[in-house]
Amino acid sequence: MPPESRRIARVLLDSPLPQLDRLFDYALPAALGDVPRGVRVRVPLRTAGRVIDGYVIDVDTEDDAERPLSEVETVVSAVPVLPERLHTLARRVADRAAGSASDVLRLVIPKRQVRVEKAWTADSPVVRPTAEALAQAEQIIAVYDGLADVLDEAGRAAVEAVPRLDDGVQAWARLLAASAARMLAAGKSSILVVPDHRDLDRLLAALDALVPSEAVVRHDSRQTNPDRYRAFLRTLEDAPCIVVGNRSAVYAPVVAGLVAIWDDGDPLLGEPLSPYVNARDAALLRQELEGSALLFAGHTRTTDVERLVVLGWLQDVRAARRVLPRVVLSTPQEMEQPTAQRMPSSAFLAARDAAAEGPVLVQVSRPGFSPSLVCAQCRAPARCAHCGGPLGARHRGAVPVCGWCGRGASAWACPACSSTKVRLASSGSERTADELGRAFPGVRVIVADSAHPVERVGDRPALVVATRGAEPIADGGYRAVVLLDGPRMLQAPDLRVAESCLRWWSNAAALAAPGAPIHLVGVNGAAAKALATWNQAAHARAELESRAPLHMPPTTRVALVQGSVAAVGRALGMLTELALPSDAVLGPVPVESDEVPPRVRALVRFDYASGARVATALRAAVVAEAVSGRRGRGRTTKSTLSVRLDILDPEL
Structure with a gap:
């Protein structure tokens, strides 16, 4: 007599152990009733002698009821939080990165919030942009040659964003918002990925002018657990929406018609947790699986994206009418001046004239007063006696403090010459602001860095000293931009340092008012010429060609x-x-x-x-x-x- 059949569930365990990264068969007791795919369950793990969480990937029937199987203990929730498309993407991403699918899912599926789940109705209304907003979106898209075809035909493109401010909103934010609005009008969802909360807020402001707020789903670390779970449940619904978030938003379980990433060279888009997959690579895999439109937008272009353009896998999309920033490089005479003079006369005069009309941006490499000190006698770097970290000063005359362990070094002595005196070796944002405040009497000085975040400044005269990436938006744009510490930035021991510097400089230049001068101080060479001609794609291609003989990424x-x-x-x-x-x-x-x-x-x-x-x-x-x-x-x-x-x- 053949054995009786029974229901079984194939479960993916929520465990970081690599040996558990596969599907396990469990028997489904009749008391559990219908168990849909994708729900959370709790199952016994016999090898560990405990109960563990997992997701039901498949439900099947087998004839061999005699096979010894543990039973599913309980269904945690009836909500299918892991649809098949999300599991397929997580599995594909994990396999490419030699990682675990559960590690990928942990980035996108929030912890369960019972109250939120009970209040969820899964019946969000289908909303569309108004005719007026859609017409505005079409005008923005029309600025870029071929972009409309890429969106309509589910194509793939690298888009050079226009470096411009429109009514206080950056052109790149309008570009992504307009593309998402076009998709929403067609009844399709979009995923817009940006590096940090500043970019997220700017993109949300651009979306607010084009689409109903009910269609926008925010996904970022600043949300509370209930809000994040509520947003995740919204992405499980059939009604189209626009998901806006940081790197993990690329895994949002919507049926995406568009995936767009802004500034893919930003290191914040690289996942610091296993399996360490960059949002760019996850987007590429997702597009391959789902066939959605894919956009990589930026003021610059990474070598990773340029490689795909060279291969013909990505289309090169640029503005039909390019308006380039006015970049001024240091003259040969200024390049020969002593390095102690941080701001040459041409940049100083441009900043002085512009400060009489409105805000001026001064970009520096580091925050703080003086991030590094040296011995006043022999110029040896001052290091902490406890951990070997660099000593810095928080203000003029302050006790040196270690940048690693935070210990004060009031009794410091140079191990090379025994001198007890130190000298300021570098200028951070605060020291630069102090120096410029004396050089520009009567002009307001604003410091913008990690310790002093500033989102926006008005159009009144001011000097804004900002670290790279922390530059606030100025109403009407900056009347001048001065890029300092370029030589120091280029000295970083990093294969991609030239790419990074060009990205920092270009993003700062894009904040300038039309026709405003942008002074790059003390730098010449390929990166400086690429900024001056606004041809970052050519610089990326040259970098790519130079790495190919050395078998360096991304050529391999x-x-x-x-x-x-x-x-x-x-x-x-x-x-x-x-x-x-x-x-x-x-x-x-x-x-x-x-x-x-x-x-x-x-x-x-x-x-x-x-x-x-x-x-x-x-x-x-x-x-x-x-x-x-x-x-x-x-x-x-x-x-x-x-x-x-x-x-x-x-x-x-």
């Missing part, structure tokens, strides 16, 4: 493998069967650490065609190390191997 993919000597050796051994080039592996080399046993790291370079095989092999190595590290029932030792794919800078 790079994986970082780190752990004990034995674990890294076994992981690299698993790659030998993939027939990678002889120079694919760099290292292993020791990692400076006090850990026992000592750790090493290695870099693995591979082409995009080999990506799936390399990721699978490295993931298998991580799982093997995790399984071999188990010590007794439910216990594990600390993982001896970590893998990170697609690192932006191999020197990290």
Whole structure:
């Protein structure tokens, strides 16, 4: 007599353990009734002797009722928070990055809020932009050649945003808002991803003028847990909406007609948690799966996006009529002046004349007064005696303070020459403001940095000293922009430092009023010329061509493998069967650490065609190390191997 059939659920466990990153079969008791896919459940984990949360991925019937299976203990909620499209995307992203799907889902599915869930009705009305707003959106889109076709035909494009302010709203925000409004009018949802809360607020302001507020769903870390869960539930509904948020918003479970990312070179779009997937890569995978329109918009262009443009995978979209900022570079005579003179005469005179009419922006590299000090006698960097961190000063004459541990160094003595006196070696935003305040008597000075956030300034005369990325918007635009500390910025030990500097400078230049001078001080070379000609795409292509012979990202993919000597050796051994080039592996080399046993790291370079095989092999190595590290029932030792794919800078 054949065994009786029974219902089973295939469950994805919410666990960070790599060996649990697969589907587990559980029996469904009849008492639970109908269990839809995507709901939260609690199931026993026999190997650990405890109950764990999970998601029902599939419900099936099997004839082998004699197979020993644990039963689902309870259905936590009847809301299907994990639709199939979200699970497919999470699985694809995790596989590409050699990570776990549950780690990806943890970024997008908030913790359950019972009261919010009980009040949720899942019947939000379908709203559309007004005819007047849609006409305004069409005018904005018409500024860019071919953009309308990209949106209508679900194309892919790299869009060079116009560097302009319109009624206090940046042109890039209007561009994204107009594209989303066009999609909403067609009954499709959009996902707009921006790096930080400042960009988010600016985009929300642009959307407010074009679409009903009921259609906008905010997704960012400033929300309370109930608000975030309420917004997430809204994205599960059929009514189209516009999701606006930071990097994790790219996973929003809407049926997207458009995914757009602003300023993809911003490091805030890189996920700092496992599996460390950049929002740009997640958007590319999502577009491939769902066939939505895809936009990468920015004042500059990363080498990652330019590579896709060169391959023809992304369309190059620019304004039909380009209006370029007025960039002034330092003259050869000014370049030969002593480095102590931060602001040459041409920039000083331009700032003085402009400050009589309205606000002037001065961009600096660092916050604070003097972030670094040196010995007054031998000029050796002043370091903390406790941790070796750099000593800085919070104001003139202040006791030196370590930038790492925060300890004061009142009795500091130079280990090289025994001098007890220090000298200010750099100027932060506060010291620059102090110096300019004396040079521009009677002019109001505003400091804008992480410690003094400023969102907007008026059109009255003022000097706004801001760190890179913290520049506020000025009503009517800045009458002049002075970009200081360029040589210091370019000295950073970073493969992408020129890209980053060009992005910082371009974003600041876009805040200038039409025709206002933009002085880049003390910098020449390729990055400076790209800013002066406003041809950032050509700079990205030149960078790409220079990296190709060296097999540096993004011309190739790079994986970082780190752990004990034995674990890294076994992981690299698993790659030998993939027939990678002889120079694919760099290292292993020791990692400076006090850990026992000592750790090493290695870099693995591979082409995009080999990506799936390399990721699978490295993931298998991580799982093997995790399984071999188990010590007794439910216990594990600390993982001896970590893998990170697609690192932006191999020197990290």
